[in-house]
Amino acid sequence: MRIVFMGTPDFAVPSLEALAEAGHSVVGVISQPDRPVGRHQNRLQPTPVKACAQARNIPVFQPEKLRDGAALAWLKERDPELIVVAAYGRILPDDILALPPRGCINVHSSLLPKYRGAAPINWAILNGERETGVTIQRMVRDMDAGDIILQRATPIGETEDAAALYTRLAGLGGELLIEAVAQIQAGTAVYTPQDHEKATLAPMLSKEMSPVDWSQSAQAIFDQIRGLYPWPGASTTALTGEPIKLWGAQVVETHLHDAAPGSVTATNRGGIDIACGDGQTLRILELQAPGGKRMSAAAYLAGHPIQV
Numbered sequence: 001m002r003i004v005f006m007g008t009p010d011f012a013v014p015s016l017e018a019l020a021e022a023g024h025s026v027v028g029v030i031s032q033p034d035r036p037v038g039r040h041q042n043r044l045q046p047t048p049v050k051a052c053a054q055a056r057n058i059p060v061f062q063p064e065k066l067r068d069g070a071a072l073a074w075l076k077e078r079d080p081e082l083i084v085v086a087a088y089g090r091i092l093p094d095d096i097l098a099l100p101p102r103g104c105i106n107v108h109s110s111l112l113p114k115y116r117g118a119a120p121i122n123w124a125i126l127n128g129e130r131e132t133g134v135t136i137q138r139m140v141r142d143m144d145a146g147d148i149i150l151q152r153a154t155p156i157g158e159t160e161d162a163a164a165l166y167t168r169l170a171g172l173g174g175e176l177l178i179e180a181v182a183q184i185q186a187g188t189a190v191y192t193p194q195d196h197e198k199a200t201l202a203p204m205l206s207k208e209m210s211p212v213d214w215s216q217s218a219q220a221i222f223d224q225i226r227g228l229y230p231w232p233g234a235s236t237t238a239l240t241g242e243p244i245k246l247w248g249a250q251v252v253e254t255h256l257h258d259a260a261p262g263s264v265t266a267t268n269r270g271g272i273d274i275a276c277g278d279g280q281t282l283r284i285l286e287l288q289a290p291g292g293k294r295m296s297a298a299a300y301l302a303g304h305p306i307q308v
Contacts, residue, residue: 001102001185004080005058006030007049011166012086014174015107016052019084022178027078029053030071032089033062067093075099082184085139086173097139102184104139106146107173109166110202111153112137113194116144117202121169122162124202126227128219131155132165134173136180138191145199147191150180159250161229210235211243214262215277218251222282225249238262238274239306240289247294248286267306271297 002025005016019026031053034044046054053060059078063071072095075083080100085092086107097104110120112135117123124132133153138146152172156165183189210232212221225234225246235243252273259265259275266273271283288294289304 001025001181002027002079002081003181004028004030004075004078004083004100005049005053005086006083006088006092007086008032008047008089009087010048011109011170011173012049012088012107013052014170015084015086015177016049018174018178019181020056020058022181024181026053026056026058027080028059028061028074030061030063030074030088033064066090066096072096072099082181084177084181086177091143092139094141097141105149105177105180105184106137106139106144107177108135108137108144109169109173111135111151112144112148113196113199115202116199118204120202121166122202122205122227124227125156125160125162125165125223128223129156132169134169134176136176137194145194145196147193149183149189149191150176152176159226161226163230205232207232212236212238212246214238214274217278218276218280218282219278221276222249222251236262236274239264239272239287240304242290244290245288245294246284246286247288248284250283250285252281252283254281264306264308267297267301267308269298272301272306 003019005019005026007016008031029049031047031049034046037043037045050060061074082102083100083104085104092104111133115123131153133151135148136150137148140146154172209228212224212234228234234246236246237243261275261277263275264272265275265281271285273281273283276282284297286296287300
């Protein structure tokens with residue numbers, strides 16, 4: 001099948017590779033523009049999808065906008081039967097959605113209609129979900145609201161963070177995409193409308209989400225650390241008064257009803273124990289002080305003793 005692929009970050013790469021390996025004719029790739037990187041922002045770094053496409057000699061187009069007619073003209077030249085989108089990062093206008101005869105489909109990293117939006121992986125962990133998955137949906141004007149073609153669930157590991165889950169779902173997305181495209185090509189795909197009343201949102205993350213509220217349960221704070229990894233990261237001022245990033249932790253099954261939430265209850269080679277709102281303890285295993293390097297809690301304590 002003649003396919004144009006639209007995607008930008010690492011998450012989309014397994015889907016592009018899966019299409020190429022399955023023998024489909026990927027006639028073009030649209031990715032977001034390269035962004036400056038480096039200390040002086042003087043070097044452009046290609047998007048992961050662009051790098052993958054170039055390695056396979058697939059033409060790449062990187063428009064600043066989708067609504068000025070240039071992207072539509074480029075797509076018409078390639079005459080795709082199907083457009084596949086995976087984490088492209090922009091809403092497709094109606095004229096692009098209507099272009100391919102077999103429609104536009106999207107690889108979305110949640111079990112729709114739950115977690116529509118930009119950060120479904122993070123919000124699933126932040127909200128303490130035990131299961132998530134990937135959905136292949138037919139794209140419509142409204143965000144992530146199209147009919148479901150295929151869906152596959154996977155458990156979220158008890159200690160799995162957003163970065164690890166991101167990698168797993170990227171691979172699962174590529175596998176499920178090939179099944180969906182095969183069904184579309186064979187004319188056997190079933191399009192199931194979503195129950196919009198059950199829809200939940202997964203908006204973009206922000207730095208304002210970083211500070212830890214120690215009146216919450218130890219599990220909720222652990223989920224915050226996992227869900228905001230690697231960006232924007234969870235942070236606390238409970239140790240020194242300065243915002244310290246929390247990169248690794250574990251819930252300790254001890255009850256400390258007389259300890260105020262946010263107070264340090266123990267420090268040792270195993271980590272830094274902090275009381276939480278449910279009477280349990282969160283043990284900090286890995287952290288990063290302002291201007292410092294990421295390190296184990298034990299290494300941090302060696303240079304920054306904390307009085308209990």
